[in-house]
Amino acid sequence: MSALNPPVRPEAEWQLQPYLEGSVERALPLGTRLWSQAWLRKGLILAVLALLWELLARWQDNDLLLPTFSATMRALVEGFASGELLARVGISLSVLLQGYVAGVLLAFALTLLAVSTQLGRDLLSTLTSMFNPLPAIALLPLALLWFGLGRGSLVFVLIHSVLWPLALNTFAGFQGVPETLRMAGRNYGLKGLRYALQILVPAALPAILSGLKIGWAFAWRTLIAAELVFGASSGQGGLGWYIFQNRNELYTDKVFAGLVTVVLIGLAVETLGFATLERLTVRRWGQQR
Template sequence: MTDQSLVRPEFIRKTSATKSYGVVEKPLSLPERIYDLNWVRKCFIIVILAAAWQIYASHLNNVLLFPTLSETFQALIEGVRSGGLLKRAWFSLSLLLQGYALGLLFAAILTGVAIGTRIGQDFLETLTSMFNPLPAIALLPLSLLWFGLGNASLIFVLIHSVLWAVALNTHSGFKSVSQTMRMVGRNYGLSGISYIAKILIPAAFPSILTGLKIGWAFAWRTLIAAELVFGVSSGSGGLGWYIYEKKNQLEIPGVFAGLLSVIVIGLLVENLIFRAVEARTVRKWGMQS
């Protein structure tokens, strides 16, 4: 038996009323809240990079090799004012959107068939493993041969760059939808298109969104590269052609301005459009942190 003095006494306490706590919830301080904002941190990084550029370039002091940020900005403003740059950017973008939309359409058809049938799935998997590693730009010579010197051949190449990335991601997204969720959908009596639209697509949305982003980046890169190689069509060229032209005229700040516009458009699409879509979908649904 244990010694009486070693037995610890029992006790029961009344928990304190909520009001007597010092701090239960306290708003964060202003600097903390500002630092929490994603875009503030990103802008900060961009400012640092820009400053580094400016300092290094003015130290180098060689406009032909590496113009400063301010010179690049001047060229950019010049380009915008003369109307050339914006028109070129719009030309590239409109071409890109056409190719992107068509690529998405084909990807939707292919994955839709792949979901429905086993042979369709094998077909898609074989095609993606064949064509996904093939750089779209490598098809440009063929495309020019088939579709001639025009927008059609650029769009063909764009479709190729978008299609496989989107199809691959969407398909793997569909495949990873949990068995439970599938059973829930079928429990409601959903089948065919409504099953795909109401269960599979939202359930696979994180992967689909990744596919859309990758497809966008591939398409944008491919387009600029294709324009650099292939240049002008039907009287006006895009941003790639602008860069190429400026290089030929040895207007290196203009080249940098062209590159900067490519970067800025990429950043805007990624950070405004895709981010907004993310915030309204996968983040809100707790499918992505």
């Protein structure tokens, strides 16, 4: 066979089986499929912790120091059934929402100013260096002096706890936006707020979401700590005040029920809130694994 007429191999056609949705998953062993579910793994971790708690409390045999897990769950159910615990949670969440939203808005305003002007960058760097290391609860005496025993004091310390970590994360995310995306935005004639919202914010969304989660965690624990100190807004105490009151009355099971409620709210916000937002945005867009 000459080089000008190379041999031609006969074509071969392979009949492929049609793809069925879920066929690959069904081919895996049942144990592997179950273990791949994040909710099941987290549920097992919580079950193990509850079992260890129950065993340790029964071994110690002192309900005043450490009530059993079952006694705590009874106090939790009774608290929600009576409406007292639910009312306390509602008060705390309403104050938290006000402070968190105000802190987020101020953080975005400060960050947009920082990415727009050199003076804004200097202002953000100076303020975060000054106030970010300052614990929010340390400002509580000053807040009480300025705003009195009311909701204003709580909102003030919540804004402080949210503002600085969110501003730092957001600005770091903006700084990490690739130059090609910046050039593409400028080529389309985007400027100012449109440039920030259509180019910077989507590209920096993983860092922004991280800042939102950190700000939420700081705000939630700051609120509980502040309510443990003075608690009330308009004469009504929140969840931290519920814990403090029951500690004074030596209802340790109710104290632990309040602490469990704090943890459950944190898990719900993380699992149903931020995890869902990440799944619909940065993971769907391929920005995060």
